[in-house]
Structures are given as structure tokens and as C-alpha cells.
Amino acid sequence: xxxxxxxxxxxxxxxxxxxxxxKIANKILDLAFNATIGDVVREFSPEEKKDMHKYxxxxxxxxxxxxxxxxxxxxxxxxxxxxxxxxxxIHKFRKNYEKST
Amino acid sequence: MKKxxxxxxxxxxxxxxxxxxxELLSRNQGAEIPSPKDDPEEKYKxxxxxxxxxxxxxxxxxxEKPISAEESKAxxxxxxxxxxxxxxxxxxRENFETPKTKEQRAxxxxxxxxxxxxxxxxxxxxxxxxxxxxFFMNLDEHWIIKKEIIRQNASIxxxxxxxxxxxxxxxxxxxxxxxxxxxxxxxxEKKKLDLDELETAIKxxxxxxxxxxxxxxxSRENLLNAxxxxxxxxxxxxxxxxxGDSRFHLAIDFMGSEKAIVFGWTTTFGKISDIFQNIxxxxxxxxxxxxxxxxxxxxxxxxxxxxxxxxNLQGRxxxxxxxxxxxxxxxxxxxxxxxxxxxxxxxxxxxEAIAKSIASxxxxxxxxxxxxxxxxxxxxxxxxxxxxxxx
Numbered sequence: 001x002x003x004x005x006x007x008x009x010x011x012x013x014x015x016x017x018x019x020x021x022x023k024i025a026n027k028i029l030d031l032a033f034n035a036t037i038g039d040v041v042r043e044f045s046p047e048e049k050k051d052m053h054k055y056x057x058x059x060x061x062x063x064x065x066x067x068x069x070x071x072x073x074x075x076x077x078x079x080x081x082x083x084x085x086x087x088x089x090i091h092k093f094r095k096n097y098e099k100s101t
Numbered sequence: 102m103k104k105x106x107x108x109x110x111x112x113x114x115x116x117x118x119x120x121x122x123x124e125l126l127s128r129n130q131g132a133e134i135p136s137p138k139d140d141p142e143e144k145y146k147x148x149x150x151x152x153x154x155x156x157x158x159x160x161x162x163x164x165e166k167p168i169s170a171e172e173s174k175a176x177x178x179x180x181x182x183x184x185x186x187x188x189x190x191x192x193x194r195e196n197f198e199t200p201k202t203k204e205q206r207a208x209x210x211x212x213x214x215x216x217x218x219x220x221x222x223x224x225x226x227x228x229x230x231x232x233x234x235x236f237f238m239n240l241d242e243h244w245i246i247k248k249e250i251i252r253q254n255a256s257i258x259x260x261x262x263x264x265x266x267x268x269x270x271x272x273x274x275x276x277x278x279x280x281x282x283x284x285x286x287x288x289x290e291k292k293k294l295d296l297d298e299l300e301t302a303i304k305x306x307x308x309x310x311x312x313x314x315x316x317x318x319x320s321r322e323n324l325l326n327a328x329x330x331x332x333x334x335x336x337x338x339x340x341x342x343x344x345g346d347s348r349f350h351l352a353i354d355f356m357g358s359e360k361a362i363v364f365g366w367t368t369t370f371g372k373i374s375d376i377f378q379n380i381x382x383x384x385x386x387x388x389x390x391x392x393x394x395x396x397x398x399x400x401x402x403x404x405x406x407x408x409x410x411x412x413n414l415q416g417r418x419x420x421x422x423x424x425x426x427x428x429x430x431x432x433x434x435x436x437x438x439x440x441x442x443x444x445x446x447x448x449x450x451x452x453e454a455i456a457k458s459i460a461s462x463x464x465x466x467x468x469x470x471x472x473x474x475x476x477x478x479x480x481x482x483x484x485x486x487x488x489x490x491x492x
Contacts, residue, residue: 013207020204024211031218089214091266096210100201 003056003063004029010090012097028093029053032086146185153177217262246303246311249318253296260289 001009007025008014014021033052056063063079154170154177161168168176201209264285280288302311 016204016207020207024207027211027215031215034218088263088266089218091269092217093210093214095266095269096213097207100206100210 002058007056007086007090011093024093026053028086028089029056031089032082146181150174150177150181153181246299246315246318249315250296250299250303253292253299257289257292257296260285260292264289 004025007028008021011024011028013024016024029052063083151174154174157177158168158170158173161173264282267285268282299315302314306314
């Protein structure tokens with residue numbers, strides 16, 4: 001399972017159209033990246049963020065392995081903060097989704 | 102005529118029946134018939150009206166044509182009732198909307214999530230911009246308090262939102278990564294009290310009293326934090342530099358800024374840079390030169406410790422060995438000195454930059470700007486630390 005597939009599962013949107021799933025997962029990832037920006041990821045250029053999306057999309061590796069493999073680009077990446085932010089936005093989205101029923 | 106008469110009679114008898122039924126109900130339940138005034142929503146509305154009326158009355162007293170309390174109340178009632186009516190209509194319209202598809206619901210949930218996040222990020226950016234603006238202007242006590250009020254407000258909002266999410270979720274991972282709901286709630290209460298006090302102070306006290314009342318807001322640490330926020334912005338500009346180079350310069354800039362606060366922008370950043378450039382030279386020159394200033398003494402103490410480490414390890418230590426020896430005390434010392442929370446971006450880069458550069462200089466085997474070697478030293482230390490953490 002790729003990182004993004006796991007994220008879609010965590011977001012509980014597997015029953016939606018694939019395009020919507022993709023869109024939501026990408027946006028939530030962006031939010032987590034941007035929230036991490038406050039302390040670290042401000043160093044990331046938009047291209048680098050796109051690259052990160054690419055790794056998370058195609059790779060079956062976990063986040064730590066991705067960071068280690070691409071250390072030259074991601075050495076400023078704060079994994080702990082990113083995961084914390086990602087968790088936060090997953091739950092924020094879940095809450096809004098449930099409220100909309 | 103007859104028809105109208107009977108219709109009226111039926112209507113009256115219905116009213117009587119309803120009254121009797123209500124009476125019976127209240128007797129059976131031992132409760133009074135609810136009046137609209139007991140309705141919590143109605144009570145809230147009344148409180149809302151009174152609040153606005155007070156505001157209108159007070160404001161009108163400062164104008165050329167002050168209005169009476171009764172007039173203020175009537176005006177407030179009209180405004181609030183119109184607002185409630187509008188809300189009610191909006192709610193009704195919402196209920197009549199056609200049911201959304203799953204995709205539409207998900208999209209709207211995403212939209213809300215993004216809007217909330219952007220609001221938070223924008224707030225943070227505004228704060229940083231304001232700090233930068235302040236940094237190059239004269240010190241204004243009221244401005245500092247206002248900045249603190251904005252900060253407290255934002256942190257209360259964030260904490261409330263976080264609390265809501267933590268309470269609603271059973272996710273162990275999420276709960277584990279934050280404080281317990283009780284602690285967060287206690288934090289919020291305390292922050293709210295502080296905020297009230299600050300808001301009163303800014304309205305009633307003059308600058309001198311404010312400074313006396315809130316020395317912590319004008320403490321060296323707080324001014325230091327303002328300089329960190331400034332650096333947060335300047336770090337954007339440093340992305341084109343070599344990573345280690347920019348990190349090290351950031352650390353030097355940071356120390357320079359702090360020094361500049363202490364000495365009123367009179368000294369140059371170069372002095373601190375000199376310390377590092379000449380770390381292998383005679384330390385005593387530097388000890389005497391910078392002993393008086395608190396931050397310099399701190400740095401000097403670090404250098405002194407490092408010199409001792411070097412003496413102990415002379416002839417056999419590599420940069421990574423020295424690094425692993427001096428890193429923990431440096432980490433503790435800097436954390437204590439800067440009073441920054443763990444995980445703070447600048448806390449990390451400063452301690453890394455200092456520890457890395459001291460270690461490499463002391464070992465005499467690494468050029469400060471040799472990024473590859475610095476990284477190798479650092480990653481070795483990281484691995485070691487991970488092992489210890491896992492162990």
C-alpha cells in the first residue's frame with residue numbers, strides 16, 4: 001500500500017470516485033506540508049513539494065525511508081511535525097465530512 | 102352569518118381545550134407552562150440585545166447627539182431581531198436544499214478544512230509581518246501588548262479547536278501526540294484570564310505602568326523570540342544558499358540580532374563570526390573581550406567546555422566523537438538559555454550549527470563550509486540518537 005493509499009483509507013473516503021479521492025488526499029497532504037512550513041518546510045519550493053507528492057504516490061516505502069532516500073532534498077523535513085499535522089488534518093476533514101451528513 | 106358564528110364558536114372552544122390541556126399537562130408534570138422568556142434561546146437573545154444596547158448607549162454619549170437608554174434598547178432590539186430572523190431563514194433554506202451526493206459532501210468538507218487551515222496560516226503570517234515591522238521601529242509598549250493579545254487570541258482559538266478534535270476522536274496516535282484534554286482545558290482557562298487582564302491593561306494603563314506590570318513581555322527572552330520571528334521570514338531568502346552555509350549564517354544572524362538587542366544595534370554581526378573563525382586560536386582573548394555580556398559569556402562558557410573536551414580527547418578524537426561528547430551539554434544549555442520549546446525550528450538549527458561547527462573546528466579536520474563532511478558527522482549522530490531512543 002502506498003503512503004497515499006493509506007492516507008485515503010485513513011480519511012475514510014475509499015467509497016468516493018477515484019478522482020475525488022485523489023483530490024482530497026492531495027489537498028490534505030498540501031495542508032500538512034504547509035502547516036509544517038511554520039517551522040521547517042518554508043524551505044521547500046513548490047517543485048520540491050510536487051516531488052514529495054510524487055514519492056508518496058508511487059512509493060510503497062514509509063515516510064522515513066523516503067526522507068532517507070531523498071535526503072539531499074528533504075533534509076530540512078521535520079517528519080514528526082509533518083505526521084502530527086497530517087493526523088490533525090485527517091481528523092479535521094473527517095469531522096467536517098461527518099457534520100455535512 | 103350563522104356560518105361565521107359557528108366558526109368563531111369552534112375556534113373559541115379549541116382555544117379553551119388547548120388551555121385546559123396545557124394546564125392538565127403542567128399539573129401532571131408539576132411544571133409551569135413554559136413562557137417564551139424561559140426559552141434559553143430567547144434568554145440569549147435578550148442578553149445579546151442588552152449587550153448591544155449598552156454599547157450603543159455608551160458610544161452615543163461621546164457624540165454630539167446622545168440617545169437615551171430606552172432608545173438604545175429599542176435600536177439594539179431592532180438590529181438583533183433582524184439578525185436572528187435572517188439566521189432563522191438561512192437555516193430553513195438550508196433544510197430545504199436538495200440532499201448532497203457523497204462527492205459533494207466530501208468536497209464541501211474539504212473546502213471547510215482548507216478554509217480553516219488557511220485562516221490559521223494567514224494569522225501566523227500576519228503576526229510575523231507585524232513583528233518584522235516592529236523590529237525596525239521604536240519600541241512601543243502598547244504595540245507589544247497588542248501583539249501579545251493577538252497571539253493569545255490565536256492560541257486560545259487553536260487550543261479550543263484542538264480540544265474539540267481530541268475529544269471527538271478515539272485515535273490513540275492523535276491523542277498521544279498532544280496534551281490531555283484536561284490540561285488543554287486548564288490552559289485555555291488560564292489564557293482567557295490572562296487575555297482579559299491584558300485587554301484591561303491596554304485600555305487603562307500608560308506605557309510605563311504596562312512595562313512595569315508585564316516585565317516578562319519585555320524580557321530578553323521575549324525580545325529574542327521577536328528576533329526569531331524576524332529570522333523566520335529571512336530564512337525564506339536563504340533558500341538559495343548552500344544548506345549548511347545558510348544554517349550557520351542563520352545561527353550567526355540570530356546571535357547577532359540578540360546581541361544587537363542587548364547593545365542597541367551598535368555592534369556588528371562579525372564579532373560572533375570571529376569567535377567561530379578563531380576558535381582554534383587563543384581562547385583567553387575572547388574570554389576577556391566578551392565576559393560582560395550575558396550571551397557572550399554563555400558562548401564563551403561553551404567554548405571553554407569545548408576546549409576542555411579537546412584537551413581530554415587531544416590527538417585521538419574525530420569530529421564525530423567530539424560532536425557526540427559536546428552535543429548533549431550544548432543541547433541542554435541552549436535550550437535552557439533560549440527558553441525555546443523543543444522542536445522549535447530555530448532551536449534546532451542553532452544548536453546544530455553551534456555543535457557542528459565547534460566539533461569540526463576543534464577536531465581540526467573539517468572546514469566549516471564542507472557540507473558533505475558536516476552532514477556525515479550529523480547523520481552519524483542522528484543514527485546514534487535514534488538507536489538510543491529506540492533502545
